[in-house]
Amino acid sequence: MKTAEEIFEILKNELGEIILSIDKDTPTEPIISVEPLKIHIVSKFLRDNSELQFDSLMCLSGVDDANGKKVKDNEGYDVIEGGTLSVYYHLYSTVLKHKITLKVSAPREDAKVESVENVWKCADWHEREAYDMIGIKFLNHPDLRRILMPYDWEENSHPLRKDFKVPEFYQGMKIPY
Amino acid sequence: MGLLDKEFSDGNIVVANVEDLLNWARLSSVWQLGFGLACCAIEMMATSASHYDFDRFGLIPRNTPRQADAIIISGTVTLKMAIRIKRLYEQIPDPKYIISMGSCANSGGPYWEHGYHVLKGVDRIIPVDVYVPGCPPRPEALLEGLLKLQEKIRNESLRKKL
Amino acid sequence: MKEYLKNTWLGIYTILVGMKITFKHLFTPAVTIQYPEVKLKLPERERNRLYVNIDDCIGCDQCARACPVSCITVDTVKSVPGEDLGTTSNGKKKALWVTNFTIDFAKCCYCQLCVFPCPTECIYMTDVFEFATYERKDLVYQFSNLSPEEAEQKKINFANFQAEKEKQKAAAAAVPKPENPSQPSTN
Amino acid sequence: MALKTETMVLNMGPQHPSTHGVLRLELEIEGELIVNVKPHLGYLHRCFEKHAEAMQYNQVIPYTDRMDYLASMGNNFGYVLAVEKLLGIQVPERVEYIRVIMAELQRIASHCVALGTNGADIGALTPFLYLFRDREYILSIIEETCGARMLYNYMWVGGLSHDIHPNFVRRTKEFTSYFKNTIVELDNLLTYNKIFIERTANIGVLPAETAINYGATGPMLRGSGIKFDLRKDDTYSIYNRFDFDIPVGQGLQGTVGDSWDRYYVRVREMEQSLRIIEQAIDQIPEGDVHSAIPKRIKPPKGTVYSRVENPRGELGYFIISDGNTNPFRVKVRAPSFVNLEILGELCKGHLIADVIAILGSIDIVLGEVDR
Numbered sequence: 001m002k003t004a005e006e007i008f009e010i011l012k013n014e015l016g017e018i019i020l021s022i023d024k025d026t027p028t029e030p031i032i033s034v035e036p037l038k039i040h041i042v043s044k045f046l047r048d049n050s051e052l053q054f055d056s057l058m059c060l061s062g063v064d065d066a067n068g069k070k071v072k073d074n075e076g077y078d079v080i081e082g083g084t085l086s087v088y089y090h091l092y093s094t095v096l097k098h099k100i101t102l103k104v105s106a107p108r109e110d111a112k113v114e115s116v117e118n119v120w121k122c123a124d125w126h127e128r129e130a131y132d133m134i135g136i137k138f139l140n141h142p143d144l145r146r147i148l149m150p151y152d153w154e155e156n157s158h159p160l161r162k163d164f165k166v167p168e169f170y171q172g173m174k175i176p177y
Numbered sequence: 178m179g180l181l182d183k184e185f186s187d188g189n190i191v192v193a194n195v196e197d198l199l200n201w202a203r204l205s206s207v208w209q210l211g212f213g214l215a216c217c218a219i220e221m222m223a224t225s226a227s228h229y230d231f232d233r234f235g236l237i238p239r240n241t242p243r244q245a246d247a248i249i250i251s252g253t254v255t256l257k258m259a260i261r262i263k264r265l266y267e268q269i270p271d272p273k274y275i276i277s278m279g280s281c282a283n284s285g286g287p288y289w290e291h292g293y294h295v296l297k298g299v300d301r302i303i304p305v306d307v308y309v310p311g312c313p314p315r316p317e318a319l320l321e322g323l324l325k326l327q328e329k330i331r332n333e334s335l336r337k338k339l
Numbered sequence: 340m341k342e343y344l345k346n347t348w349l350g351i352y353t354i355l356v357g358m359k360i361t362f363k364h365l366f367t368p369a370v371t372i373q374y375p376e377v378k379l380k381l382p383e384r385e386r387n388r389l390y391v392n393i394d395d396c397i398g399c400d401q402c403a404r405a406c407p408v409s410c411i412t413v414d415t416v417k418s419v420p421g422e423d424l425g426t427t428s429n430g431k432k433k434a435l436w437v438t439n440f441t442i443d444f445a446k447c448c449y450c451q452l453c454v455f456p457c458p459t460e461c462i463y464m465t466d467v468f469e470f471a472t473y474e475r476k477d478l479v480y481q482f483s484n485l486s487p488e489e490a491e492q493k494k495i496n497f498a499n500f501q502a503e504k505e506k507q508k509a510a511a512a513a514v515p516k517p518e519n520p521s522q523p524s525t526n
Numbered sequence: 527m528a529l530k531t532e533t534m535v536l537n538m539g540p541q542h543p544s545t546h547g548v549l550r551l552e553l554e555i556e557g558e559l560i561v562n563v564k565p566h567l568g569y570l571h572r573c574f575e576k577h578a579e580a581m582q583y584n585q586v587i588p589y590t591d592r593m594d595y596l597a598s599m600g601n602n603f604g605y606v607l608a609v610e611k612l613l614g615i616q617v618p619e620r621v622e623y624i625r626v627i628m629a630e631l632q633r634i635a636s637h638c639v640a641l642g643t644n645g646a647d648i649g650a651l652t653p654f655l656y657l658f659r660d661r662e663y664i665l666s667i668i669e670e671t672c673g674a675r676m677l678y679n680y681m682w683v684g685g686l687s688h689d690i691h692p693n694f695v696r697r698t699k700e701f702t703s704y705f706k707n708t709i710v711e712l713d714n715l716l717t718y719n720k721i722f723i724e725r726t727a728n729i730g731v732l733p734a735e736t737a738i739n740y741g742a743t744g745p746m747l748r749g750s751g752i753k754f755d756l757r758k759d760d761t762y763s764i765y766n767r768f769d770f771d772i773p774v775g776q777g778l779q780g781t782v783g784d785s786w787d788r789y790y791v792r793v794r795e796m797e798q799s800l801r802i803i804e805q806a807i808d809q810i811p812e813g814d815v816h817s818a819i820p821k822r823i824k825p826p827k828g829t830v831y832s833r834v835e836n837p838r839g840e841l842g843y844f845i846i847s848d849g850n851t852n853p854f855r856v857k858v859r860a861p862s863f864v865n866l867e868i869l870g871e872l873c874k875g876h877l878i879a880d881v882i883a884i885l886g887s888i889d890i891v892l893g894e895v896d897r
Binding site for chain 4: 223240287290
């Protein structure tokens with residue numbers, strides 16, 4: 001059983017630059033920020049280190065931070081430019097019973113995050129969902145397709161982005177009420 | 178049935194319109210295509226189970242559309258599913274009846290406003306005969322919808338579907 | 340071979356055990372409710388079709404704002420002085436004509452969130468659940484007791500009153516005042 | 527023996543009598559043996575997360591009902607706990623007790639459907655009818671209190687929508703004593719039925735290692751012999767006050783972690799739920815269930831991940847608040863979504879008919895898988 005600060009110290013000592021910071025201001029659990037393209041190294045370390053043993057990934061959530069600039073596109077709709085998309089990893093150790101939250105942020109225009117599918121198998125569908133809903137590309141994912149939306153849904157249209165625009169028609173069916 | 182009591186008064190001959198007879202046969206054995214979509218499907222299961230038992234009305238779930246007369250659209254129709262529902266509907270031989278069960282099937286229900294993946298009412302793809310309101314409708318409400326459908330079939334004429 | 344026979348015997352035996360249970364249930368009273376003839380008594384907190392007692396409605400729009408589905412539409416027109424709308428049963432003074440109070444039961448999710456904020460308790464859930472229809476538009480219920488013509492009349496009344504007020508204001512503004520000579524009233 | 531034939535692709539669902547909703551499976555088969563299973567989801571994707579962003583905190587609750595529609599109470603419970611954690615509210619004792627009782631009643635009702643349909647898929651229709659009869663009993667108890675049969679919107683942030691009905695305690699007691707009989711009946715009728723055992727024992731064996739790596743939770747994980755229950759291991763609400771066991775799969779009829787074990791764990795879990803209810807029902811303290819409900823829910827900036835043990839496993843809510851009245855992002859970690867992922871692994875090498883048995887024992891609710 002370790003607190004988030006202790007885990008952060010261990011990670012910082014072992015992995016150095018990859019671990020960016022720890023955010024202790026959140027009302028519940030602290031969040032450790034990690035370099036997006038190195039997350040698989042961190043996860044493997046967290047799983048295999050005998051002091052940590054994070055053997056289960058509780059949840060993986062993609063989030064549109066919507067912290068960019070709001071601009072009008074040529075049709076007059078608000079779109080967000082710049083800013084980041086984030087992925088939160090909630091880990092739990094069934095052996096040592098401690099939790100930790102990791103966060104990676106990638107630029108909105110070209111969000112690429114390394115996949116952790118080969119560390120925790122359950123990340124597979126979670127990552128597909130994050131790709132489908134937010135549009136984060138997971139590098140080295142074996143099968144990165146849409147999962148909830150139809151396969152032939154518009155390219156680059158990711159519903160949970162804050163600037164998502166509902167298309168008028170899908171296969172001849174009117175979508176808006 | 179109302180149809181037979183009148184005609185039995187003298188003699189053992191039942192006189193009936195072909196129309197009435199056909200309608201009577203149709204309404205007493207509305208075989209439904211057994212498939213559930215969402216929350217309402219559980220209420221549909223509850224209706225078919227011991228407490229409400231819709232077999233009493235001749236409503237028997239069939240597993241293939243080719244043997245069915247009716248579909249109960251029990252739940253949210255999403256865009257992905259709408260294509261399948263249309264296909265299932267087309268496989269049902271005529272005459273076919275649709276009961277739209279619950280708010281979601283009626284008009285998208287709670288999802289009508291922000292549901293980017295929800296079809297706002299199943300009547301956008303297939304014609305609906307009876308709308309059963311409720312979210313989900315009580316089993317009794319579904320049975321009432323079924324009785325309404327039977328009423329509709331009873332008044333049908335051979336020339337055109339009402 | 341022995342295993343096979345044993346399994347067969349076990350299969351038959353366990354089925355017989357099950358049969359015994361189902362046989363016992365032959366003599367328990369049936370639970371089926373013979374629906375159209377027998378109707379279950381519903382508990383008093385039953386949440387089914389909403390009802391609006393429009394006489395008590397003050398047109399405050401609280402229910403429409405509480406609704407997660409936005410299936411309630413309330414349109415109101417302010418009354419003009421001289422019109423008496425009466426009071427609600429708990430003594431609140433009414434000041435708005437409710438020209439339109441529709442609930443779309445094809446969208447409603449029967450969550451009861453609209454019932455709690457109502458200050459006059461005029462919107463509540465009833466135990467009526469049998470209202471299946473042949474047409475979807477029949478599921479949109481109008482609770483306002485004003486006919487469309489009356490509602491139109493109220494709107495015109497209010498517009499007239501507003502115009503009258505404008506005129507008076509303009510007239511008041513037109514009278515030159517030494518301190519504040521030209522301040523046209525904008526509303 | 528060395529004859530290699532082409533594999534065949536068989537489509538199952540979305541309209542299929544025993545897929546538990548609108549799941550589509552693409553089965554790659556070699557003769558009768560499954561080579562590969564490819565699930566296709568999204569046929570019930572109802573945009574919950576988008577809705578949650580557009581609603582106020584208390585308006586999200588009716589939508590949480592509609593995710594796992596067999597266990598609405600559990601869904602409400604998880605959501606309100608998460609928001610309360612974010613707000614830092616302490617709810618009254620009475621509310622805690624009623625919530626626990628409701629969640630446990632719901633767990634029994636949910637398992638009734640799970641077990642009933644599991645049996646019905648394999649061909650035993652009678653237990654389905656009996657279990658639905660008893661589920662109606664629970665629903666009528668809950669309906670008396672909160673007015674709805676399935677989708678309750680009962681638990682609110684900081685309290686409950688209604689106080690319990692005066693009859694509630696009496697009827698719940700009646701139910702607990704009555705339902706024990708049903709469990710015995712179910713055991714005789716289905717659990718130890720030789721045919722049922724033949725269909726489920728040694729089918730779809732899930733080893734403990736794989737289960738954890740895949741993130742399986744709930745009866746799925748416990749069926750594999752791991753004693754892990756959030757009510758005990760990461761306790762929330764007032765579950766630490768009650769005395770109950772965590773049933774695990776022991777491989778009584780086959781290997782540990784097979785379909786029968788998962789079924790068996792559910793049956794035994796119903797007994798434990800009854801135990802919790804029996805302990806809690808007598809201790810409900812007096813009090814007001816509305817006193818802690820905030821007038822306006824406006825949590826501070828921050829994130830929260832809160833999880834509860836739903837009938838299907840760990841239901842987690844990840845809520846990001848940006849200090850507004852609407853949540854900024856709500857992500858649901860649905861147990862069925864994660865549990866279903868293992869299906870491909872479990873089905874490999876089994877017969878086509880076993881897919882149904884395995885799917886029934888995973889007990890998915892598509893509303894939750896697709897949200």
